[in-house]
Amino acid sequence: CVQTILPVVSRCYRCRKLTTNSQTCPPCRKASKVYRLQVGMVYDNDAKVLLAKLKYDGAQSTALEMAKLLSQRSIFNDQSTFVPVPTATSRVRRRGYDQARLIARRLAKQNQLPYLDCLIRTGQTHQIGANRHKRLKQLNNAYRLKAINNVTGMHIVLVDDVSTTGATLESAALCLKQAGAKQVEAVVFAQA
Numbered sequence: 001c002v003q004t005i006l007p008v009v010s011r012c013y014r015c016r017k018l019t020t021n022s023q024t025c026p027p028c029r030k031a032s033k034v035y036r037l038q039v040g041m042v043y044d045n046d047a048k049v050l051l052a053k054l055k056y057d058g059a060q061s062t063a064l065e066m067a068k069l070l071s072q073r074s075i076f077n078d079q080s081t082f083v084p085v086p087t088a089t090s091r092v093r094r095r096g097y098d099q100a101r102l103i104a105r106r107l108a109k110q111n112q113l114p115y116l117d118c119l120i121r122t123g124q125t126h127q128i129g130a131n132r133h134k135r136l137k138q139l140n141n142a143y144r145l146k147a148i149n150n151v152t153g154m155h156i157v158l159v160d161d162v163s164t165t166g167a168t169l170e171s172a173a174l175c176l177k178q179a180g181a182k183q184v185e186a187v188v189f190a191q192a
Contacts, residue, residue, distance in 0.1 A: 008039040008041060008042060008073075008191065010022045010023075012024050012025040012028050013034070013037035013039075013163065013166045013186075013191065014028040014031075014032060014166055015027070015028050021036065021075060022036050022037055022038045022039065022075075023035065023036045024036060024037070032166070032170050033170065033173035033176070033184055034166065034169050034170060034173045034184060034185065034186050035183050035185050036185045036186070037163065037166065037169065037185070037187070037191070038070070038073065038074040038075065038185070038186070038187045038188075039163070039187075039188055039189075039190065039191040040066065040070045040073055040074075040188070040189045040190060041069070041189065041190050042190065042191065043162055043164075043190040043191055043192040047162075047189065047190035050062055050066065051161055051162060051189070051190065054066070054102075054161065055095065055099055055161070056095075058095070058096070060097060060102055063099060063102035063103045063106055064106050066103050066106075066161070066189045067106035067107045068106075068110065069189070070107055070187055070189060071107060071110045071111055074187050076111055076113060076157060077155070078113070079154075079155040080111075080113050080155050080156075080157045080185075081113065081114040081115070081116050081151075081154050081155065081157065082104045082107050082108040082111075082113060082115050082116070082157050082159050083104065083115075083116050083117070083118055083119060083157065083158055083159065083172075084098065084103070084104035084105075084117060084119070084158075084159050084160070085100050085119065085158050085159065085160040086098060086100065086119050086120060086121040086143070087099065087100055087121070088121055088123070089121065100159055101117060103159050103160075103161060103189065104117075104159035107157075107187070116151075118146050118149035118151060119143050119144070119145065119172060119175065119176075120143065120144050120145075120146055121142060121143055122142055122144055123142050142171050142172075143171055143172045143175040144175060145175060145176070145179045150179075150180075151176055151180055151181045152179070152180035153180065153181075153182050154182060155181075155182055155183045155185075156173075156176050156181045156183070156184045156185070157184075157185050157186065157187055158172055158173060158184060158185070158186040158187070159186070159187055159188075160186065160187075160188045160189075161188065161189050161190070162188055162190045162191070162192070163186070163188040163190075163191045163192070164191075164192040169186045172184075173186070
């Protein structure tokens with residue numbers, strides 16, 4: 001079914017205005033550390049089925065197909081380093097894996113670029129069903145950098161499975177920018 005997926009129109013992930021190369025528009029960029037959000041597909045029936053298989057049915061091979069789609073539709077450069085957005089540890093324990101890490105590792109391997117698992121999620125808050133304001137509040141200081149990592153001057157590409165409001169990506173990007181990352185972009189398999 002991946003072959004039948006239509007490309008996503010280039011829009012600012014915050015206000016949904018049309019943009020070039022999926023960049024955050026200049027007015028929204030003032031409030032966000034995410035320079036660009038590249039999306040594989042719209043979060044509709046097909047995306048929901050694929051994500052459910054990955055997250056709830058243990059179909060880890062689905063991450064490979066998601067990474068292939070993202071590699072075809074995304075713009076990476078030779079300076080990019082893939083960083084997964086960590087899932088709450090309670091859900092990782094339940095599943096036995098972190099779906100964002102699976103996708104990020106496969107993206108890095110397919111594009112022959114570095115992979116860096118440098119973020120720690122400090123809370124266990126469940127985001128499903130929360131609006132943007134509530135998500136931003138819940139995710140305030142939700143991420144921190146692992147002590148042994150240095151991201152100063154790096155071009156980071158955050159990787160996650162799905163984005164709804166962008167609050168998770170913004171929180172992770174803020175942490176990375178405060179730690180010295182030069183630029184933070186993001187790529188997600190699907191966007192609501």
